[in-house]
Amino acid sequence: MRYFIELSYNGKAYHGWQIQPNAITVQEVLENALSKVLRSNISVMGAGRTDAGVHASQMFAHFDLNKLIEDNLVFKLNSILPNDIAIHNIIQAHDEAHTRFDALSRTYIYKISQKKNVFNFDFVYALQNQLNLASMNEACDILLKYEDFQCFSKVHTDVKTYNCNIMSAHWQCENDQVLFTIKADRFLRNMVRAIVGTMINIGLGKMNAAELHNIIKSKDRGEAGFSVPAHGLYLTKIEYPNTIYS
Numbered sequence: 519m520r521y522f523i524e525l526s527y528n529g530k531a532y533h534g535w536q537i538q539p540n541a542i543t544v545q546e547v548l549e550n551a552l553s554k555v556l557r558s559n560i561s562v563m564g565a566g567r568t569d570a571g572v573h574a575s576q577m578f579a580h581f582d583l584n585k586l587i588e589d590n591l592v593f594k595l596n597s598i599l600p601n602d603i604a605i606h607n608i609i610q611a612h613d614e615a616h617t618r619f620d621a622l623s624r625t626y627i628y629k630i631s632q633k634k635n636v637f638n639f640d641f642v643y644a645l646q647n648q649l650n651l652a653s654m655n656e657a658c659d660i661l662l663k664y665e666d667f668q669c670f671s672k673v674h675t676d677v678k679t680y681n682c683n684i685m686s687a688h689w690q691c692e693n694d695q696v697l698f699t700i701k702a703d704r705f706l707r708n709m710v711r712a713i714v715g716t717m718i719n720i721g722l723g724k725m726n727a728a729e730l731h732n733i734i735k736s737k738d739r740g741e742a743g744f745s746v747p748a749h750g751l752y753l754t755k756i757e758y759p760n761t762i763y764s
Contacts, residue, residue, distance in 0.1 A: 521587060522580050522609045522617060522763075523548075523562070528602035529573045530640055530749065536567045544568075545579070547603060552581060555594045565617040565756050566624060569708065571748030573641070576606075576755050578617045615762035623685060625701040625755040628714045628746065633694040642695060643750035649696060649721035651689045656727040657720050658687040660734075661713070668737040670713050671706035680706060680737070689717070701755075708745055716743030 525548070533541035537549075545564060552560040562579040587608060588594075595605045630649075631642040661684050668680035687700040698714055716733065719725050733741045 520580055520582050520611045520613050520615055522578055522611045524607040525577050525605050526575050529571050533570045534568055535564050551595050551599050563617055565621050568753055569748050572751045574753040578756050580617045610764050611762050612764050620758055620762050622757045623701050623703055626710045627752045627754050628698040629750045630696040643747050647722055653727050654689045654717045654721045657717050657730050660730045661687050664734050669733050669742045670709045672708040673739050675707045711745045712742050714746045719743045
């Protein structure tokens with residue numbers, strides 16, 4: 519039987535989602551907890567790979583088990599997991615359902631603080647320069663005209679295609695923060711952080727929004743802007759068709 523597990527995590531202490539040989543990751547901690555509680559060697563498959571320091575308010579992973587889970591499994595897992603990982607739900611899915619390949623969309627939010635705050639510096643990118651959000655939202659409209667985003671991808675990435683369907687992207691102010699929200703069917707490695715860095719350059723007047731056309735067409739990471747720090751990035755929503763659940 520296959521189960522989808524919904525969780526969230528503060529990525530500060532982790533070297534990303536995916537298991538690595540010499541660094542602690544969210545996947546490793548989750549697998550260890552599941553294996554301990556279920557008394558079986560459990561492997562999980564995540565819906566994606568967040569980089570070191572990136573947070574997730576909603577993440578999904580799936581695992582297989584040859585029996586029905588206990589009703590209190592969520593409680594048991596949360597009791598032994600560290601405070602920076604929380605399990606929200608565990609749902610039985612069809613045996614062929616896949617958290618990565620069946621996802622319809624993923625949504626990320628990048629948070630920029632425009633006022634010094636001693637309580638949130640670990641979770642937002644501090645940038646007190648004034649940003650021209652009108653120009654940045656003009657750049658968002660340009661993003662929607664393209665599919666190939668190699669210019670925003672980390673180099674030497676093993677992917678078959680650089681095409682992504684960006685469904686929406688926009689900037690907005692919320693109190694003392696500037697938020698960038700982007701939704702797509704898939705994302706390349708480092709893609710959101712490279713897009714944000716490029717748009718910050720537009721918002722600061724270092725380049726105009728129309729230059730984004732040439733950057734995207736170049737397919738050259740060196741033509742795009744800097745990569746913003748990971749600690750301001752959050753995976754916030756993953757959507758699936760209802761048909762995956764049993």
